[in-house]
Amino acid sequence: MENLxxxxxxxxMSFRRYLLxxxxxxxxxxxxxxxxxxxxxxxxxxxxxxISETTLEIYTYVGQKLYFLPLLLLGLIALAFIVWVIIKIIxxxxxxxxxxxxxxxxxxIKYRTIHVFVxxxxxxxxxxxxxxxxxxEGPSVQVGGVIGQGVDQVFEKxxxxxxxxxxxxxxxxxxxxxxxxxxxxxxxIIFALEEGHKRFSPSIFLTSASSVLFxxxxxxxxxxxxxxxxxxxFMFKMVDLESxxxxxxxxxxxLGILIGLAAALFSKIQVVTKVLLxxxxxxxxxxxxxxxxxxxxxxxxxxxxxxxxxxxxxxxAALDFTWQMxxxxxxxxxxxxxxxxxxxxxxxxxxxxxxxxxLFGGLFGHLFMAMGMEEVYYRTMVIISMSAFMxxxxxxxxxxxxxxxxxxxxxxxxxFETGIVICLAYFTVELLDIQPLYDTLLEGxxxxxxxxxxxxxxxxxxxxxxxxxxxxxxxxxxxxPSGCIVQKIVKMNKEGQIxxxxxxxxxxxxxxxxxxxxQAETYNEEELREQLDCLVLNPKTVKIKKQKSGN
Numbered sequence: 032m033e034n035l036x037x038x039x040x041x042x043x044m045s046f047r048r049y050l051l052x053x054x055x056x057x058x059x060x061x062x063x064x065x066x067x068x069x070x071x072x073x074x075x076x077x078x079x080x081x082i083s084e085t086t087l088e089i090y091t092y093v094g095q096k097l098y099f100l101p102l103l104l105l106g107l108i109a110l111a112f113i114v115w116v117i118i119k120i121i122x123x124x125x126x127x128x129x130x131x132x133x134x135x136x137x138x139x140i141k142y143r144t145i146h147v148f149v150x151x152x153x154x155x156x157x158x159x160x161x162x163x164x165x166x167x168e169g170p171s172v173q174v175g176g177v178i179g180q181g182v183d184q185v186f187e188k189x190x191x192x193x194x195x196x197x198x199x200x201x202x203x204x205x206x207x208x209x210x211x212x213x214x215x216x217x218x219x220i221i222f223a224l225e226e227g228h229k230r231f232s233p234s235i236f237l238t239s240a241s242s243v244l245f246x247x248x249x250x251x252x253x254x255x256x257x258x259x260x261x262x263x264x265f266m267f268k269m270v271d272l273e274s275x276x277x278x279x280x281x282x283x284x285x286l287g288i289l290i291g292l293a294a295a296l297f298s299k300i301q302v303v304t305k306v307l308l309x310x311x312x313x314x315x316x317x318x319x320x321x322x323x324x325x326x327x328x329x330x331x332x333x334x335x336x337x338x339x340x341x342x343x344x345x346x347x348a349a350l351d352f353t354w355q356m357x358x359x360x361x362x363x364x365x366x367x368x369x370x371x372x373x374x375x376x377x378x379x380x381x382x383x384x385x386x387x388x389x390l391f392g393g394l395f396g397h398l399f400m401a402m403g404m405e406e407v408y409y410r411t412m413v414i415i416s417m418s419a420f421m422x423x424x425x426x427x428x429x430x431x432x433x434x435x436x437x438x439x440x441x442x443x444x445x446x447f448e449t450g451i452v453i454c455l456a457y458f459t460v461e462l463l464d465i466q467p468l469y470d471t472l473l474e475g476x477x478x479x480x481x482x483x484x485x486x487x488x489x490x491x492x493x494x495x496x497x498x499x500x501x502x503x504x505x506x507x508x509x510x511x512p513s514g515c516i517v518q519k520i521v522k523m524n525k526e527g528q529i530x531x532x533x534x535x536x537x538x539x540x541x542x543x544x545x546x547x548x549x550q551a552e553t554y555n556e557e558e559l560r561e562q563l564d565c566l567v568l569n570p571k572t573v574k575i576k577k578q579k580s581g582n
Contacts, residue, residue, distance in 0.1 A: 052503045057234060060200050061241025064182050068175045068207040068242065069249025075152060075174060076212055077257070079167040082159045083338050090162060094331045107327045110161050111319040114154055114376050118315065121150035126372060127165075127380045128173030130472040135176060136202050136227045138513035138562070139477060144184065148177045154377035159338070161323050162330045163371045164364060164386075165378020166339030168212040172379075175208020176201045179242070191570040195500035198510045202227055202235060203242030210243045211250045213381075214264050215437035218430060219243040226427040226469070232537075234508040265440040267344055272411045272441045275448050279408065282399050283415075283448055286392075287455025290416055293391045294423030294456055295465045297365065297384070302471060304369040315375045322374040326367060336363050339379070340386025344417070347393045348410045354397040361390040380468075384424055385417045392416025414439055415449050423456040426467035484554045490518075491551065491563060497543035498569040507537025512562040514552040521546040 093099045118125055124147060134140040155170040179200035186193035202223050210219025223239035224231055255261045275283060308318060330337045335346070343360070346352065352360070368383050392413040400406060414435060422431030432449055435441075466474075495502055501509055506517060520532040522545045532539070541547075547567070553559045564573050 048503050053234060053508055054237065056196065057199065057237045058241045060179075060182065060186075060196060061203050061238055062245050064179045064200055064203045065207050065242035065245025065247075066249050067178050067182065068204050069211060069246035070253070071178060072171050072175055072208045072211040072246070073250040073253050076167055076171060079156065079159050082156055086160055086162045087334060087337060090330050090334050090337060094334070097331070100328075100331060103331070104324055104327050107161055107323040108320055110157050111323040112316070114157050115316045115319050117150055117154050118375050118377075121146045123147050124150040124154055124173070124377050125375045126169075126377070126472065127469075128169035128377065129379065129381070130469045131476060132173050132176045132201070132205050133227055133469060134473050134476060135180075136198055136205060136223075138198055138510065139473075140480060142177055142180050142201075144177055144181050148174060148181070151177070151377055158371075158376050158378040162326050162337040163322065163376060163378055164326070164336060164338065164340065164367045164383055165371055165376070165380070166341075166382030167379060168209060168339075168381040169379025170377055171208040171212035172205045173208070175211075175246075176205035178208075179204025191565070191573055192500045194565045195509075199234060199238045203238040206239040207242040207246035211246050213266060213434065213438055214247070214250070215434055216243045216247045218434040218437055219246075221430050221433055222427070225429050226425065232507050232510075233505075234510070266341060266438040267348065267414075269348060269410060269414060269439045269441055272414060272439070272445055273407050274445060275408055275411060279399075279404060280448075280451075282402075282404060282412075283451050284455065286395055286399075286412065286416065287419065287452040288459050289395055290388070290391060290419040290452060291423050291456035291459025291463075293388075294420050295460050295463045297387060297420075298424055298460075298465050298468045298471070300365055300369050301372065301468060305373045305475070308373055318370075318374040319376060322367075322371045322376065325370060329363060329367070333360075333363065335360060336367060339382035340364070340389075341382055343386050344389045344413075347389045348413050350406070350409055352393065354394055357390055357393045357397070361387070361394065364390065381421070384421045388417035388420025389413050391420060411445055411448070414441070415445060415452050418449050419452040419456040422453045423460045424468050426457065426460070426470075428453045428457055481554050486552055486554055487556070488550065488552050489556050489559070491549045491560065493547050493549060493563055493567050495541055495543050495545045495547065495567050496569040496572060498571075499543070499567050501541045501566045502543045504541055505537060506534055506539055506541060509541070509566060511549070511566070512551065512553075512559050515559075515563075516550050517547055518550050519548040521548065 093103050121143070123131060123143065128151060131140065135142055151170050151173050155167060158165050159167065179202070180197060183193055183197045183200040186196070205227065206219040206223040209222050210216045220236070220239045220243050223235055228235055251261050254264060335343050347357070364387060368387070371378070372380060392415065395416065396409040396412040399412065400409060418431045418435035421434070422428040425431070432446070432453060435449065436446070511517070517534065520534060520539065522532065522542065549563070551559055564576065
């Protein structure tokens with residue numbers, strides 16, 4: 032019973048160890064990574080916005096002087112060829128950027144730091160200049176993640192234990208990149224937990240929060256210097272949204288089911304398009320040329336389809352389109368997004384998904400107005416549809432709700448109504464057995480990466496050494512290598528007896544001298560062992576092992 036007594040001294044020592052081993056290093060990483068992301072990703076999005084404005088001017092000019100159309104198409108074919116050359120060298124930058132970054136955050140795949148950083152920026156700028164219906168938020172997440180990895184690689188030169196912080200640094204950079212892209216700090220933090228890692232951990236929360244806060248501060252200071260505005264910027268400012276009255280709540284029930292069906296349709300179109308292109312073995316260069324040329328031909332006559340869709344969303348919310356025009360834009364956008372996102376070029380899907388959600392919301396808003404809804408609630412229906420659609424496609428309802436609140440400036444307006452519609456949309460998609468889009472895209476990447484390799488189950492018995500990264504930290508604060516499960520802990524109690532423990536919640540502190548039985552699924556046992564060594568061995572031991580193995 033003596034051992035169970037409360038000890039203030041032990042509590043203070045435990046808190047001090049946690050502060051020094053976990054909190055301070057994470058805040059240090061967050062400050063450095065967040066500051067760099069704040070500068071670079073802000074500059075990236077600033078440049079992307081200017082490029083998109085120039086693109087719109089070019090397409091508008093060609094639309095007025097159609098004899099320049101052949102020249103425009105030749106230019107687009109040349110751009111498609113440049114993109115093809117770049118992705119031949121750096122295949123990791125294909126697509127949105129978010130699924131690949133999530134794979135890196137979870138330890139399933141790796142970045143080539145400089146290649147991915149440069150390639151993502153170059154290819155996405157080309158996509159924006161060509162007018163492709165893709166956004167800059169996916170590349171922002173990828174650029175942020177690469178910056179996090181680069182910072183960690185620098186720290187590794189000083190302290191080999193810093194390698195254990197690698198995935199945390201990438202997580203911090205990725206969440207900060209999303210926060211800066213949307214000027215939405217809460218969204219960046221929730222994204223890391225709900226979508227990035229799909230679990231809560233104090234270390235993940237602290238890393239993402241510190242990185243996001245520093246990145247947001249730096250980006251807002253830069254915005255203040257260039258525009259005179261510090262925090263009043265919203266991507267879609269709509270602060271005067273009207274709450275749906277009680278007598279119209281039945282419309283929300285219908286809207287939730289319809290948006291769920293729409294989200295399932297969008298996901299299915301994306302997957303089927305990829306399957307068909309792969310089945311018929313359409314070369315990447317041909318896919319790119321078709322995507323660029325199609326956008327060029329349609330964009331000249333209908334400039335609203337160009338780009339990710341932020342300008343389109345504002346027009347939809349302002350009731351600028353008839354339902355017939357909304358339907359036409361919806362069909363074209365669905366088709367072009369599917370073709371372009373599967374062509375191999377670089378560009379995000381976050382804003383395009385919001386634009387598709389807004390188009391569906393606009394159509395359903397017109398339907399409800401025909402059924403008696405007052406026009407004043409139309410914009411609320413559009414905003415709710417955007418949030419529910421994204422939540423249904425990505426299956427990240429909290430991220431979707433908070434994102435819409437932050438980008439519209441309506442932090443509390445319509446939260447209840449949005450919650451109803453998101454829940455219904457979420458369950459509708461689940462009932463249809465449609466997988467989350469980003470998970471599907473990541474699975475495709477992993478399949479191609481490990482094609483022909485055998486996945487095996489292995490068990491490791493590892494000794495926790497004094498001075499290792501893991502010693503003194505809780506199990507839940509360690510980002511174990513992908514596929515690892517802590518099965519059993521073998522340790523000596525205070526009576527000198529050898530005892531075995533299990534820890535399902537991850538609350539138990541890791542002590543030097545403990546023996547951990549870890550089971551893992553892996554394609555590369557040697558690489559997995561090396562990752563575990565970086566966590567549980569003293570840096571000197573790791574160095575000696577590398578020298579013996581010739582590394």
